[in-house]
Amino acid sequence: MIQTAFCKSLEKPDDRPEPRRHGSQMRTAETAAHVLLVDDDVDLSRMLQLYLENEGFRVALDFNGKLAAAASGVYDAIILDIMLPTVTGIELLRRIRQDSTIPIIMLTAKGDQVDRVIGLELGADDYIAKPYYPPELVARLKAVLRRRNGAAAGADEEAEMALSELRVNAPARRVTWRGASVQLTTTEFNLLVALLQFGDRVATRDQLARNVLGRPWESYDRSIDVHANNLRQKLLNASEGGLEIETVRGVGYRAKARQ
Secondary structure: OOHHHHHHOOOOOOOOOOOOEEEEEEEOOOOOEEEEOOOHHHHHHHHHHHHHHHHEEEEEEEEEOOOOOOOOOOOEEEEEEEOOOOOOHHHHHHHHOOOEEEEEEEEEEOOOOOHHHHHHHHHOOEEEEEOOOHHHHHHHHHHHHHOOOOOOOOOOOOOEEEEEEEEEEEEEEEEEEEEOOOOHHHHHHHHHHHHHHHHOEEEHHHHHHHHHHOOOOOOOOOOHHHHHHHHHHHHHHHHHHOOOEEEOOOOOOEEEEOO
């Protein structure tokens, strides 16, 4: 079924223009990225590799997770399937997040809310359910790469922001508390920047989803809630309880310093 959905997305109606090829395609910062695709489905992976390369990405394939374990500093983003033959995608994600904040998109089974939430809790930046259409995956991939570069969260608007003794240098993508570094994933960083830009105002889930994830918020989508909870825990630990991400029930979130 997955391959059928994939192949249908590549069908070209007679009135649809020919796709742009490498020689004429205008490349942007996100489409020049080096992406690692981790999926044990060899045929599907090779089809997706060709599609992504036609979109301007450089793509490496990993059918068992061996490359992903040492991906930090080598690739710009990882597309990671949850179901792998020798190690689960969840376990691989946990290992990667021990020393890397590389953007990661999880491939999950349709309707599998448990794995989806676990993946987000462990630091995945986004997810897409199988079967998926390659154009949707490309859009998610470009969005997460833009967020890494600071575009989605308006990183260029303010060079440095502060809350109590927290300092956020948006262009450098650096967060410190009393001078000590606070390690955040790409999405957590952009969520923090967005919340600080709202100041004392409450940011709604829809505003945060559009700003941070690049898409409207849906009532069934817990992505913002999970990312906010991850950010809350990291800030509480780093500040020893001095900062919190306040949940405003039924509305959204606000970053604040505790008295």
